[in-house]
Amino acid sequence: MVQLSAVPDPHAAPAAPVGARERNRLARHRAYLRAALSLVFAEGLDALTMQRLAQEVGAAVGSVYTYFPSKGALVAEVQREAIERLATSAALLGADVDRALDGADDDAARLAPVVAFGRFWLTAAQAYPEEMQLLLLLLSDVTESVPPEEAGRVVPAAMRLLGLAEARLAAAARTGALGDTEPADRRTIALAAALTGCVQLRVVQRWDDDLLDPTATGRHVLDALLRGWGAAPGPLDTAHHVVDGLEAAAPLARPIPEGTDP
Numbered sequence: 001m002v003q004l005s006a007v008p009d010p011h012a013a014p015a016a017p018v019g020a021r022e023r024n025r026l027a028r029h030r031a032y033l034r035a036a037l038s039l040v041f042a043e044g045l046d047a048l049t050m051q052r053l054a055q056e057v058g059a060a061v062g063s064v065y066t067y068f069p070s071k072g073a074l075v076a077e078v079q080r081e082a083i084e085r086l087a088t089s090a091a092l093l094g095a096d097v098d099r100a101l102d103g104a105d106d107d108a109a110r111l112a113p114v115v116a117f118g119r120f121w122l123t124a125a126q127a128y129p130e131e132m133q134l135l136l137l138l139l140s141d142v143t144e145s146v147p148p149e150e151a152g153r154v155v156p157a158a159m160r161l162l163g164l165a166e167a168r169l170a171a172a173a174r175t176g177a178l179g180d181t182e183p184a185d186r187r188t189i190a191l192a193a194a195l196t197g198c199v200q201l202r203v204v205q206r207w208d209d210d211l212l213d214p215t216a217t218g219r220h221v222l223d224a225l226l227r228g229w230g231a232a233p234g235p236l237d238t239a240h241h242v243v244d245g246l247e248a249a250a251p252l253a254r255p256i257p258e259g260t261d262p
Contacts, residue, residue, distance in 0.1 A: 028067070029067050030081075031057060032053060032057060032064065032067055032068070033077060033078055033081045035053060035056045035057050036048055036053055036056075036074060036077075036078045037078055037081065037082060037130050037131070037134060038056075038130060039052065039053065039056060040078065040130075040133075040134050040137065041129065041130040041133050041134065044137070045075065045137055048071070048074065048075065048078070049071065050064050050065065050068070050071060050074065053074070070150075072149075072150045073150050073153070075150075076150035076153040076154050077153055078134065079134060079135070079153075079154050079157075080153050080154050080156075080157045082128075082130070082131035082132075082134045082135055083131075083135060083154070083157040083158055083160075083161055084157045084160070085128060085131050085256060086124055086128060086131050086132070086135065086161055086253075087157060087160045087161035087164065088256050089120070089124070089127070089128065089253050089254045089255070089256060090117060090120050090124075090161060090164050090253075091164060092254040092256070093116055093117075093120050093246070093252055093253070093254055094113055094116065094117070094164060094168075096246055096250075096254070097112055097113050097116045097242065097243070097246065098113070100112075100242055100245065100246060101242065106235065107175075107176070107177040107231075107232060107235035108234075108235040108236075108238035108239045108242070109239075109242075110168075110171060110172045110175050110177035110178075110235075111172055111177050111178075111226065111231055111235055111236055111238075111239035112238075112239040112242040112243060113168040113171075114165065114168045114169055114172055114226065114239075115222065115226070115236070115239040115240055115242075115243050116242075116243045116246070116252065117164060117165045117168060117191075118165075118191060118195060118218070118222040119218075119219070119222070119243055119247070119252055120252045120253055121192070121195045121196070121199070121218075122195060122198065122199060122214065122215050122218040122219070122222075123215065123251065123252050123253055124252075124253040125199060125202070126251065126253065127251050127253035127254075127255065128253055132199070136196065136199065136200065162188050162189070162192060165188045165191060165192070166184045166185055166187075166188040167184075169184040169187050169188060169191075170184035172231075173229075177230075177231065177235060178226070178229045178230045178231055179229055179230030181229075181230075182229070187225075187229060190225065191222075191225060194221050194222075194225060195218050195221065195222065198214050198217045198218035198221055199214050199218070200214075201213070201214040201217060202214045223236060
């Protein structure tokens with residue numbers, strides 16, 4: 001089984017500096033990915049072809065193939081980039097939650113990072129519309145536009161994103177803020193799947209703006225899950241107050257500082 005918590009060590013030694021040629025190659029690669037992401041957001045996955053991407057960036061098709069050997073590889077790289085950006089933003093929020101708690105050691109403090117991740121998932125489409133839309137498109141893509149042989153490009157990014165929630169859920173269970181009757185990885189998948197379904201309500205929200213509000217429904221589902229896993233009402237409410245304070249100061253889906261690699 002893939003371990004969701006198998007994320008990179010943040011204290012690992014930094015990579016060796018790269019030369020000008022490699023920096024140019026990485027910049028070109030990133031430019032291709034950003035153009036592809038915008039194209040998918042505007043026109044859907046079917047519009048993303050090697051020829052169309054070459055037109056968008058003003059390059060020869062052969063140049064695109066030097067970076068991506070196939071459309072499957074290209075789509076996989078676009079998905080990886082989108083998920084990495086979401087994971088980086090979620091990690092920034094997690095760090096902000098820890099600073100806000102300032103060493104507090106009670107059930108509310110253990111639940112606050114889980115609540116923050118859930119609410120991040122519900123609001124990420126506001127700060128990262130292209131990335132979240134691509135994630136939702138690919139989760140619902142029945143044509144398997146990312147072939148199995150290219151999955152290795154995407155899985156580490158997805159594990160990093162989900163691992164952020166799994167680590168917090170596991171900690172809450174170890175310390176008694178949640179029950180320990182289920183593994184944290186299964187809870188993580190249930191949480192992500194349930195909240196993704198809530199986010200999809202935006203497609204039909206115009207039919208009933210109140211009843212089909214994705215954020216309000218998502219908050220209800222998040223609380224129902226956490227209470228079902230053993231969260232007490234008082235600490236859960238306090239955890240929401242902590243996240244409310246952060247949201248009042250800045251979007252929960254933090255912008256990634258310029259120059260930060262996702």
